[in-house]
Amino acid sequence: ATNIPPHNLKEVCNALLKLLGNPEIKDYQLVAGDAIQGPDFPTGGHITNTKEELREIYATGTGTIKLRGVAEVAEKSRTGDTLRITEIPFGVNKAAMVERIAELVYSSKLPLVQEVRDLSTEDIRVDLLLKKNADADKVLAYLYKHTPLQTNFNVNLTCLTPTENPEVGAPKRLGLKEILWYFLHFRLDVLTARLTNELRALEKRIHILEGFALIFDALDEIIKIIRSSEGKADAAEKIMKRFPVKELTPAQSRRKAKASNGLDAEQTDAILELKLYRLARLEINVVLDELKKKRKRVDEINKLLADDRDDYTSSGRWAIIKEELQSLISDYGNTPAGRRRSTIVVPTEEVEYTEEDFIVAEDCHVMVTVDGWVKRQKQIADPSKSRLRQGDAVLACVSGNTRSTIALFSSLGVCYTSRMIDIPASTGFGEPIQKLFKFKDGERIIAALSMDPRILGDISEDPKGTYYPATHALAASTDGYALRFGLQPFAEPSTRAGR
Structure with missing residues (x-):
């Protein structure tokens, strides 16, 4: 599993250049200045993590980005x-x-x-x-x-890292510096492959140009051979017979010397395909100039490929990689496509609010039925005329404010408390109470009480220890036991399990 957030191109390139400039740089130093500030999401948004949190994420390869619209x-x-x-x-x-x-x-x-x-x-x-x-x-x-509008992005910097087998990658969770290091060496491999491919193409072109240079010294003879031939194949055979390729001595091979007095099949075919205007006197100068440039470029590539790949300071290939990174920054870093979209904003102080701030304060009625159905309406003038399911009956009908609570007492001696605003509003049968709370088998509601202070009165208990508040409750069991208890502990909304 992996989950790597997108980043800003300019910042990543700056971090790569920092690593090239100082291979011993620490992870936290890459998350600073003009290097990586943090993830940069294409849809923008505010990242609310602190700088310390971001540095910890980049050091360990895991963590949570808090993102807001x-x-x-x-x-x-x-x-x-x-x-x-x-x-x-x-x-x-x-x-x-x-x-x-x-x-x-x-x-x-x-x-x-x-x-x-x-x-x-x-x-x-x-x-x-x-x-x-x-x-x-x-x-x-x-x-x-x-x-x-606010979400979390769980960062997991797990990557497939190279192994001895080029076809198989090993999964490993990396830090920022390790990821950049692997990427730089990947760029080095790409550059090496590109230079090697260019070298092959240059050597192939030089081989053809050497053939052209050779025939310009014997142009009349070549034309004579072609005119006396039966066709292209015959002409090619006669030309190669006239200019045979000589074997190189071991010393010449070590110096990578080229045979300058012979033509092979590839060169001969190129000569026979040569356009007539290329036989003009000035064209030999064009060929020789091109040959000189191509040989010079071959020497440059051979020198680059011979450099130590791990020497960041003097290796020519690393210098090319630096130039390419700087070119990316100059070409795209300051364009609209390269601008940072996500802003890192650490809230100085979170806005606090209570649930009551978002409850419309208005009077209402809550009806509870014998079968355990409940509903809220703005006004219930006559409970006996309210809609009920067949065979059901009204157990209780209480009034109060939407910000106040209602206490529902069950047959198992549990009190379930809910804000009146959370009771489903309905002009029909309502909803089963079990949707709001977690009942045990056979448990049912036997009484309901509005906790609105206007109706209930003073339920506060004396902090000095007086047990009985001005308003309290009496409970009696089917076995003939009774107790009195205070209502203040049940005034606040309960969990689904009740109190």
């Missing part, structure tokens, strides 16, 4: 501001994100937003119309927590 207040009006999202995290589906935000708005979980508009074209633009006096920072903080 970009939003700002674009328009202000008396009816409400407009919060505009212009960048989204890498890998997030925009349509799915907009759908999630709309779901929160229309389910009243994000009441500070009036409307969601997706006005995106080639660029991202999602407008959130806020209600009057709504705090845009709190809305944004809520979106970061409950929508894909």
Whole structure:
């Protein structure tokens, strides 16, 4: 498994040049200055990791990049501001994100937003119309927590590294310096292969040019042979017979000397394909100039290939690699395609909010049935006329504020507490209570109590130790036992398992 984030071309090239300039450089020194700042995602966004966190990720090859979309207040009006999202995290589906935000708005979980508009074209633009006096920072903080506007990118710098077998790579988790080192040596292998291929092509061309140079000294004789021949094959045979290739002595072979008084089949074929205008007197100078340049280039390549591949400072091939990296920076580094898209922004202080900030404060009624169905409505004038499933009956109908809680007591002596806003709003039968809580086998709700202070009164307990608050509860069991208990511990919403 591997998960390597994209990076900025200019920064990577600068880091490679730093490594070439100082092979002993440390990982953290590559994550500084004009070298690598951090990942650079094509969709932009804000990276909220600290410099220390990023350096740790690049040193160990693993960690989490915290990525946020970009939003700002674009328009202000008396009816409400407009919060505009212009960048989204890498890998997030925009349509799915907009759908999630709309779901929160229309389910009243994000009441500070009036409307969601997706006005995106080639660029991202999602407008959130806020209600009057709504705090845009709190809305944004809520979106970061409950929508894909903030995501994590789990970095895993596992790579296939070269082994003795060129067909097989060994998986290994690398740090930044190791990855750059392997890449530089890969570039060296590519350059070596390129130079070797160029050398073969040059030697082939030099071989042909040497043939041309040879026949210009015996041009009349060559023309005479061609004119007396029966065809191309006959002419080639006669020319090679007239200019046979002599074997080189061992000393000539060591000096890589070329036979200057013979033609082989390849040279002869090129001569017979030669256009007539190339037989002009001035053309021999063109051939000789080209031959001189080609031989000079061959000497340069042989010198480059003979260099020590691990000597970063004096090796000619490493100098070429440096030039290519600098050329990439100059060609693409300052263009729109080469600019950094993701900004590294460390929040100075996170905006704090409570769940109550996003609950519309309004009165409501909650109805619980004997069979364990529950629903919330703005007003229930007559519970007996409310819609119920066949054979079901009303167990309790309580009133309160959407920000207050409702306590549901079960037959097993457990209290389940939920905010009234979290009870599904419905004009039908409602929803089973089991969707909100985790019941045991045979457990059922036997009583409900609104924890709204206007209805319940003072349930606070005396911190000095007085047990009985002004308002408390009485419970009785089927076996004839009874107890009194305070309600304050049950005022806050419980987990699915209850209290």
